[in-house]
Amino acid sequence: MEGFIDLVMEPIKEVFIKFRLFLPNFLAMLTIVVLGLFLAWITKKILSKVLNVLRFDSWCDKTSITAMMRKGDIWTKPSDVLVSAIFWLFTIVSVMVGFSALNIHAINNLVTQFFLYLPSALSAVLILLIGYMVSGFLSRAALIAAVNGGLSYAKFLANAVRLLLAVLFFAMALEQLNVAPNIVVSAFTIIFGGIVIALAISFGIAGIETAKKIIEGKEAEPGNDKKGDVEHI
Amino acid sequence: MNSSEIDIVVGIPSYNNARTIGHVVSAVDAGLAKYFPDKKAVIVNSDGGSKDGTSEIVKNAVIDRNALLLKHPLSMAHRITTPYHGIPGKGSAIRTIFTNAVDMGADACAIVDSDLRSITPEWIELLLKPVLSGTFDFVAPLYARHKFDGTITNSIVYPMTRALYGKKIRQPIGGEFGFSRRLMEHYLNQDVWGTDVARFGIDIWMTTEAIANGFNICQAFLGAKIHDPKDPGSDLSDMLVQVVGSLFELTERHYDVWKTINSVEEVETFGFKYYVALDHIKVDVSRMLRTFREGLKNLQEIWIEIIGSGDFNELRMQSAAADAEFRFSPELWARIVYDFALAYKKRKLPPQQLIKSLMPLYLGKTASFVMDVDDKSQTEAEAEIEKLCLQFEKTKYHLANGWK
Numbered sequence: 001m002e003g004f005i006d007l008v009m010e011p012i013k014e015v016f017i018k019f020r021l022f023l024p025n026f027l028a029m030l031t032i033v034v035l036g037l038f039l040a041w042i043t044k045k046i047l048s049k050v051l052n053v054l055r056f057d058s059w060c061d062k063t064s065i066t067a068m069m070r071k072g073d074i075w076t077k078p079s080d081v082l083v084s085a086i087f088w089l090f091t092i093v094s095v096m097v098g099f100s101a102l103n104i105h106a107i108n109n110l111v112t113q114f115f116l117y118l119p120s121a122l123s124a125v126l127i128l129l130i131g132y133m134v135s136g137f138l139s140r141a142a143l144i145a146a147v148n149g150g151l152s153y154a155k156f157l158a159n160a161v162r163l164l165l166a167v168l169f170f171a172m173a174l175e176q177l178n179v180a181p182n183i184v185v186s187a188f189t190i191i192f193g194g195i196v197i198a199l200a201i202s203f204g205i206a207g208i209e210t211a212k213k214i215i216e217g218k219e220a221e222p223g224n225d226k227k228g229d230v231e232h233i
Numbered sequence: 234m235n236s237s238e239i240d241i242v243v244g245i246p247s248y249n250n251a252r253t254i255g256h257v258v259s260a261v262d263a264g265l266a267k268y269f270p271d272k273k274a275v276i277v278n279s280d281g282g283s284k285d286g287t288s289e290i291v292k293n294a295v296i297d298r299n300a301l302l303l304k305h306p307l308s309m310a311h312r313i314t315t316p317y318h319g320i321p322g323k324g325s326a327i328r329t330i331f332t333n334a335v336d337m338g339a340d341a342c343a344i345v346d347s348d349l350r351s352i353t354p355e356w357i358e359l360l361l362k363p364v365l366s367g368t369f370d371f372v373a374p375l376y377a378r379h380k381f382d383g384t385i386t387n388s389i390v391y392p393m394t395r396a397l398y399g400k401k402i403r404q405p406i407g408g409e410f411g412f413s414r415r416l417m418e419h420y421l422n423q424d425v426w427g428t429d430v431a432r433f434g435i436d437i438w439m440t441t442e443a444i445a446n447g448f449n450i451c452q453a454f455l456g457a458k459i460h461d462p463k464d465p466g467s468d469l470s471d472m473l474v475q476v477v478g479s480l481f482e483l484t485e486r487h488y489d490v491w492k493t494i495n496s497v498e499e500v501e502t503f504g505f506k507y508y509v510a511l512d513h514i515k516v517d518v519s520r521m522l523r524t525f526r527e528g529l530k531n532l533q534e535i536w537i538e539i540i541g542s543g544d545f546n547e548l549r550m551q552s553a554a555a556d557a558e559f560r561f562s563p564e565l566w567a568r569i570v571y572d573f574a575l576a577y578k579k580r581k582l583p584p585q586q587l588i589k590s591l592m593p594l595y596l597g598k599t600a601s602f603v604m605d606v607d608d609k610s611q612t613e614a615e616a617e618i619e620k621l622c623l624q625f626e627k628t629k630y631h632l633a634n635g636w637k
Contacts, residue, residue: 062580066580067580067582067583070581070582137583140535140586141586143531144532144535144586144589145589147524147527147528147531147532147593148469148470148528148589148592150524152527154531155530155531158531
């Protein structure tokens with residue numbers, strides 16, 4: 001009977017010993033994470049106030065940074081965007097550092113990989129951010145040009161431009177993250193080519209009348225120009 | 234030729250104007266011979282690399298002095314054709330003319346467009362005499378134009394310039410001007426020649442700079458302005474960007490000047506005013522309204538951000554009316570133009586996109602004006618423009634308050 005009890009108690013003791021050994025690491029992790037979150041929160045508050053005092057948003061307005069964000073359809077204040085980005089960076093880093101305090105081989109590997117991967121991840125985020133702004137800017141430019149050109153499918157054209165650029169930048173970001181680069185490039189080529197062909201065919205089929213109007217309009221322009229229009233300047 | 238002896242420079246910016254420039258040079262030459270026979274004059278053709286023989290025509294254009302009953306001047310006007318450098322455009326061409334005029338020590342300079350068909354020798358007298366008399370630094374043109382012509386001038390540039398700077402310069406972007414030497418030196422000292430000023434923005438820039446810096450200003454009635462049709466390829470939205478962009482840029486630069494101006498005064502006008510019968514212009518109003526409505530449908534987010542939802546809703550209500558009933562009130566238009574100027578200052582959108590997004594609104598306003606004055610006389614049409622100007626003056630507080 002004693003042998004049986006020992007048999008049962010042995011693993012429990014082992015677990016207890018392991019837990020006793022693990023507990024300081026766990027507490028260290030909790031402390032790091034809590035301190036990290038607190039630091040992130042404090043930084044968020046202080047940075048927010050500092051940016052406010054420094055009139056960061058006005059500076060962004062003057063240097064066209066706000067305009068660039070608006071181009072990309074980001075309507076939050078530039079200071080809020082910066083503060084949020086810093087907060088989340090601190091949070092993620094403190095969680096990862098906290099995990100490393102557990103001193104578990106697998107987690108340590110993961111943390112090391114995370115920090116090695118961080119530059120690529122940041123580059124990918126940057127690519128997506130730039131892509132978001134560029135696609136917003138160009139789709140808006142296409143929208144305004146199409147409206148001024150009197151095209152009835154202005155919104156469709158602007159959305160098509162945005163979609164094409166989104167696909168392009170998403171593929172670039174994935175390639176940066178080294179996620180099956182060959183597949184990404186092939187998939188991108190297929191999707192991008194497919195979209196262009198689809199657009200060409202759909203315009204060919206559905207836009208015959210529009211194309212006809214454009215061509216007729218252009219042909220008629222030189223003759224009608226003087227009779228049918230005012231002198232704007 | 235000793236350049237220090239030069240009294241007058243007449244500049245003609247050109248680019249592929251072989252069809253008309255011969256007439257312009259002859260008129261200028263005749264004007265110099267007839268009205269300034271005792272002055273040393275040079276005609277400077279600043280060319281943007283014409284490939285149609287414009288320069289040769291400038292050199293070879295002749296006038297029949299006997300037919301024009303001209304006394305022979307002490308010396309003939311010399312002609313120089315020079316290419317300009319910098320951004321291709323009228324502004325760069327004018328900069329070259331100013332540089333030449335100042336280098337030659339000219340007391341006065343006139344600039345005339347090379348595509349004019351209605352220029353007469355009298356234009357040269359009217360543009361130069363006020364300057365040579367020593368009283369004025371800047372002579373703006375005044376034309377008899379068709380009531381539908383010059384719509385950017387009539388609906389944006391004239392009302393806003395007048396309201397901001399308090400001077401009734403009727404054609405701030407006319408194209409023909411007279412300048413004193415000190416004003417030319419002032420222009421050349423400004424660092425603007427790499428901007429839109431180097432293109433279509435040059436005219437509004439020269440006028441505003443002259444007013445805002447306290448130069449003595451007048452205008453001269455030149456009669457009808459008839460010129461070659463503009464290049465059909467020249468895009469209206471690009472024109473709007475360059476002219477309105479320069480206007481807004483200047484509004485920003487001269488805030489300290491216009492914020493203190495609360496009244497508007499007449500400007501001395503020279504020349505004998507007469508009425509000219511002008512050909513009827515058929516305007517395609519429905520096409521303009523179609524673009525306006527497309528804008529309303531597709532640019533909603535942008536417009537609300539700039540003009541606010543109140544004015545946007547007013548626009549939407551107006552657009553629901555049938556074409557013939559559609560009207561754009563002067564109050565609403567003045568507020569919208571000022572809101573765009575404020576959005577430009579606050580960089581709510583990139584400048585080009587911002588001003589291009591104004592185009593459907595501008596076409597809506599133009600369509601409304603055309604329908605309003607269609608059966609009215611030239612004088613009545615002018616009265617409508619006057620109403621709009623008064624509205625711009627009345628609404629100036631909207632711009633001033635938003636600016637702070």
